[in-house]
Amino acid sequence: MLRSLLPALSLALVLIAIAWLNPRAISYFGFSLMLNLAIPIALATIAQMFVIAGNELDLSIGTFVGFVGCVTATWLKDAPLLGVVILLGSIGVYALLGALIHLRNLPSIVVTLGMSFVWQGMAILILPKPGGKAPDWLLALMAFKPPFIPFPIIAALLIAAVVHFGLMRTSYGVILRGSGGNSAALKRAGWSLLRTKIALFALTGLFGVLSGMALIGITTSADANIGNGYTLLSIAGVILGGGEFVGGRVSPIGAVIGALTLALAASPLLTFMHIPPDWQVAANGAILIIVLAARVLISRRER
C-alpha cells in the first residue's frame, strides 16, 4: 500500500517545498512552465519502463530521443512523408533489436550501449550544427492552453491512463509483464517470448519517438545532443515510480509521477533554493539520491 503511494507522496513533498520557496510558481502559468519539459521525460520514462518490464535496460533511449528530435526538426517539417517513414523505421529498428537480444541471448545493456552511439552519430549527421524547426502543428499542440488545467498536467494524466490501461488492464499487457516476471512459465503456456520481446522493444521505440517529438515541440528547434540526459533520468523515473529492475514489476502511473518528481526536484526546486553556484551540481545529485533512497528504504521495509 505504502509502496504504491510512495511516488505520489514524493511528488507532493516536492510540490510543497516549491510552493513554500516560491508561491508564484503554484499557478496556471507556473505549472505550465515548470512541467512542460517533464512531458518528454515522462514519455521517455514510459519507454524505458517497457524494456524494464521485460528485465532489460535501454541505455540508448537518450540519444534515440535526440535522433528523433533531429528528424522531427528537419524531415518531418520539410518532407513529412519521409519523416514519418524514418520515424516508423526507427521503431522497426527497436523491434529488431528486441529480436536480436532474444535470439542471440545478448545482454541488452551492451546492445543498447552500442546503439546509443549509432543514434548519436546519425543525429549529428542529420544536424551537424544545432538548428532546424519543429513542424507548426507540433508547436501549436505543445503550446496548447486549455482552460483551467495546464496542458502538461492533462498530457501527464492522459499518458498515465492510456499506458496503465494497455499494460495493466489488458490480457496481452499481462503477458508482456509476465515475460519479465516468469518467462519460463509463459513459455510453457505456449506464448512466444520472441514476440513479447519484440513488442516491448517496439513500444519503447514508439514512446521514444513521442518523447523526441514532444521535446522538439517545446524547444522549437533541435540539437544532436538534446536528449543525452534522458537515459539516466528515465531509468531513475521508473525506479522512483515503484518499478523494479527485474521481475516485470512496473507501474505506468508511478513512472509518470516519478518522471514529474524528478523533473521538478532537479530543476525548479534547485533554482528556487538559491544554493551557491559551486554547490548546485552536487545539490542536484543529493536531491536525487535522497528521493531514490527514500523509495528504496520504504520498499525494503515492506518485504
Added chain:
Amino acid sequence: MRKIFVLGALAAMLAAGTALADTSGKKIAFSNNYAGNSWRQAMLDSYAIVTKKAVADKVVGAADVFTTADKEVPTQAAQVQNLILQGYDAIVINAASPDALNGAIKQACDAGIVVVSFDGIVTEPCAYRVVVDFKDMGKQEVEQMAKFQPKGGNLLEIRGLAGTSIDDAIHAGILEGVAAHPEFKIVGSVTGDWDQTTAQKAVATILPSLPDVVGVVDQGGDGYGAAQAFAAAGKPRPTIIMGNRQDELQWWKEQKEKDGYKTWSASIAPGVSTLAFWVAQQVLDGRTDVPHDLLVPYLAFTQDDFEAALPKIPKGGVASHEYTQEDAVAAIKANIK
C-alpha cells in the same frame, strides 16, 4: 493639466540622456549550462568579481548564478523557465544550444525579461547576443600560421565539441583561411573537445598515420595536449596555435626560451560574461538603442606580449579580462551602425 505635467516630465527624462531608469532594484540571473573546465571556471570567477562589486555599489539589486548539473539542453530550458517564475528582470545566459533553447527564451522575453546571451549564444531574435567572432579567429589562425611557416605544408586540425556552434564557426574560419592560403593542406582532423587530455589521446592516435605536419590549428584548450602527443611520438614539433590556457602559454614560454619557438594564441576571454552582464544592465537602464547583435573582439596574445600575461593566469586556468560598465557602453557604441 496633469497630462501636460506628465509629458513635461517625460521630456525632461528624455533630455537627461542615457540613465533613464534606476537599476538598483533590478535582479539579474546568470543561467550557465556547464562549469566543468578551466575556461568556465574563469568565466564564473570573473563574473563573481564584477557582479559582487556591482551589487555592493547598488548598481543592481541582485546577480545570482545558476549552473545546471549536466550539459543538457532540456535542463537549461527548464532552468530558464524557473528563472522566469522567480521574477528576475534580466537573464544572462551561456546557452547549451543556439536554437534549441529558443522556446524558453521566447517565454522569458514575453514575460518582459531582458535576455543577453554570450559565448553559447541563442538565435531567438528577442534576445541580445554578445558574439565573439569565432570564424575570424579560425581564419586568423591560418593567417598567423602563414607567417611562421611561409613555405606552407601539412596541417592537423583539432576540432572542439562536435555539434556546437562554436566548433562549427572556428572550423569554417580555418577552412576559409586554408582556401586563402593554398600552400597549406589539412591532412588530418581529430576531435579534442577543448580538453588537453582528450586532445592528447586523439592526436596520439592519428599521428602514426599522418605525413609530416608543420602546424596544428585548433580551438584552444587542446594545444598543450597536442604538444605532448607530438613529443611522446618522437615527431618533430610543429607550430601549434595556442588557446590562452596557462599550461599552453607555459609550454610556449619554455619552448621559446629553449630555441625561440614562435606561435600565436587566441581564445574568447571568459570575462566576456561580465560584458554580457553590463549589457543587460544597460538595457534595464532603459537604453533602447542597444543592437541585438554585439560583436566583440577575441583575446589574442603574440610572441611579444604573452609572457607578460602568463603570471596573471592561475595555474590550470585561462587568460581572462574583466569588463567594466564603460567597456560595455563603448562596445554598444562601436556596434551601433
